[in-house]
Amino acid sequence: MAERVVRLVEEDGPDTLPLARGHVLLRMLEVGVCGTDREIAGFAYGSAPPGTDRLVLGHEAVAEAVRTGEGVERVRPGDLVVPTVRRPCHRVECPACRAGRQDFCTTGEFIERGICGAGGFMTEFVVEEERYLVPVPPAVGELGALVEPLSITAKAFAQLDAILARLPWDHGRARGLVLGAGPIGVLTAMGLVARGARTVVFSREPDDDDRAQLVRSIGADYVSSASTDVHGLVRRAGRFDVIIEAVGVPEFAFQTVAALAPNGVFILTGVPAPRPAIGFDAAGLMRDLVLQNQVMLGTVNADRESYEQAARMLERFLVLFPDAVRRVITRRVALDEVPALLREPGGGVKTVIRIAEAGTATRDEGLPAPGRAAAP
Ligand SMILES: [Zn+2]
Ligand SMILES: [Zn+2]
Structure with a gap:
């Protein structure tokens, strides 16, 4: 070898x-x-x-x-x-x-x-x-x-815009959620803020972490998943028109689908290493995707x-x-x-x-x- x-x-x-x-x-x-x-x-x-x-x-x-x-x-x-x-x-x-x-x-x-x-x-x-x-x-x-x-974010936005073209009305000010505060998460939050979206970053670092502070400095909100679950997130910020995942942790991604608004778009960019299967509410996911016209997609x-x-x-x-x-x-x-x-x-x-x-x-x-x- x-x-x-x-x-x-x-x-x-x-x-x-x-x-x-x-x-x-x-x-x-x-x-x-x-x-x-x-x-x-x-x-x-x-x-x-x-x-x-x-x-x-x-x-x-x-x-x-x-x-x-x-x-x-x-x-x-x-x-x-x-x-x-x-x-x-x-x-x-x-x-x-x-x-x-x-x-x-x-x-x-x-x-x-x-x-x-x-x-x-x-x-x-x-x-x-x-x-x-x-x-x-x-x-x-x-x-x-x-x-x-940042080209990961750029391609995600291109996919998002292609999907949003299906809604023939003014979308108003979008609400965007980014999962993860690594480089792609932070850059994606900047991209959403630059697009005029009300932006929240949801990540595991505590509320007083440097990354949380960096996120707040661009005018986005930061919510720590260490102290707030997805239901707390929705109570605080409502549901989101677009969620962009940048962590590669499937449990975190699939729990957070509950925060997606009707007609919302959930974009996965993380690549998890192979590992055993996880359980999640597949019926709830399928019901929401269908009855609320939601889209879930991956992009490279x-x-x-x-x-x-x-x-x-x-x-x-x-x-x-x-x-x-x-x-x-x-x-x-x-x-x-x-x-x-x-x-x-x-x-x-x-x-x-x-x-x-x-x-x-x-x-x-x-x-x-x-x-x-x-x-x-
Ligand atoms: Zn890389
Ligand atoms: Zn080819």
Whole structure:
């Protein structure tokens, strides 16, 4: 059996002489760490590229273009970009991937950089096709590692809007509930507030936790599930037109369906690890879904449009809640701290690995030196 270890390795940089047509050499600036990285580092999830025995981690990245190959039209050296994560499957019968919407891939044979089948971004240099790079404005650069997690919210909102289009009247001011106060929960709450929704975050941290305070600072309400159950939540805040789940804990999600209003939309974004079945009031759920026209759906981010929308949302958050949005990134660490970081439980809201400073691309003409990478 292969050795199972997470460590920093020295390896040759990507082959860039010449850069293939349509490809861009990127210097990675910052890469976020999330639960998916921890699961991969615990060998519960993920897979190495075919024919290799190690996977470079990292999928929440912001980078600077260093050099561009022939045929690259929109990206120029010095530009900030966020690389998307999922690459299409190669099956002709997959209508989603053939339409450029690999987020809806039907075969499951897609590849995800840093997760399954291709190396990720916790490394110094990466070569990527221009079509998988999303330009971000310089103002967003310091928060660029949040574009990927925020694209989960952006896609959830796109699904929500598609469903709301079925109600042919003015919806008024929506009431939104977010389950969980992790990075995606907090960013989603910001998104709901920015949309004008009355927003509540329901999560297990106590009422005086830093995250609760962060949530209140953007004009949302915070209710701790440690001291208030779903019935107490409904007594306090009423029922919700949209509930967005960002925890991955099925008990919590299915209990909270009771807080969904008539015609409400419940959106699941968390991915629980496999575990034994749980009991819940399935008859009540089915009755409410039918008699109250409720919708329950899952969504996974991956489409380019959601990344572009996420970059625009971040720009808006920087205007609406400049301090709070910067506080989502609670810690910045160096690449060589990653193996130890992945062994300890996550603290704060979002930890980001700082690999290089922006603005170095145009000063360095050379080939990438042998790059260092965090790989299990
Ligand atoms: Zn992630
Ligand atoms: Zn596909």
